[in-house]
Amino acid sequence: MxxxxxxxxxxxxxxxxxxxxxxxxxxxxxxxxxxxxxxxxxxxxxxxxxSPQHAKAFLLALTQNIRDYESLFGVINIEPNKEFLSELQKANRTEV
Known part of the structure; x- marks a missing residue:
C-alpha cells in the first residue's frame, strides 16, 4: 500500500x-x-x-489463519476462567 x-x-x-x-x-x-x-x-x-462474495472470501481466509495460529500457539479459549472471574468480582476488581 x-x-x-x-x-x-x-x-x-x-x-x-x-x-x-x-x-x-x-x-x-x-x-x-x-x-x-x-x-x-x-x-x-x-x-x-x-460485497457478500468478498465477505465470504474473507471468512475463508480468516478461518485458515485462525487454524494456523492455533496449530502454532494452541487453541484460543473464548470462555472466561469462571473461578478466577468470581474471585475478581468478590474483590470488586472487575466489571462484567
Missing amino acids: EGIKVTPAYSNQVAMQMSVFDIRFAFANRNGGNQAESVNPDEVVAEIIM
Whole structure:
C-alpha cells in the first residue's frame, strides 16, 4: 500500500449489518462495561463495507489463519476462567 497512510486501530467488539448488496462491519474499541451491549457510534474506530462474495472470501481466509495460529500457539479459549472471574468480582476488581 505504497503512498497510502493507514492508521492502525485496535478493536475488541464488532457489529454487523447486511443487505442484499453488502455486509457492513463496525469495529469498536470498548473499554470496560458490558461487551454484549450494542456498539456505541462514538466507540467505532473503523467501518468496513464488503460485497457478500468478498465477505465470504474473507471468512475463508480468516478461518485458515485462525487454524494456523492455533496449530502454532494452541487453541484460543473464548470462555472466561469462571473461578478466577468470581474471585475478581468478590474483590470488586472487575466489571462484567
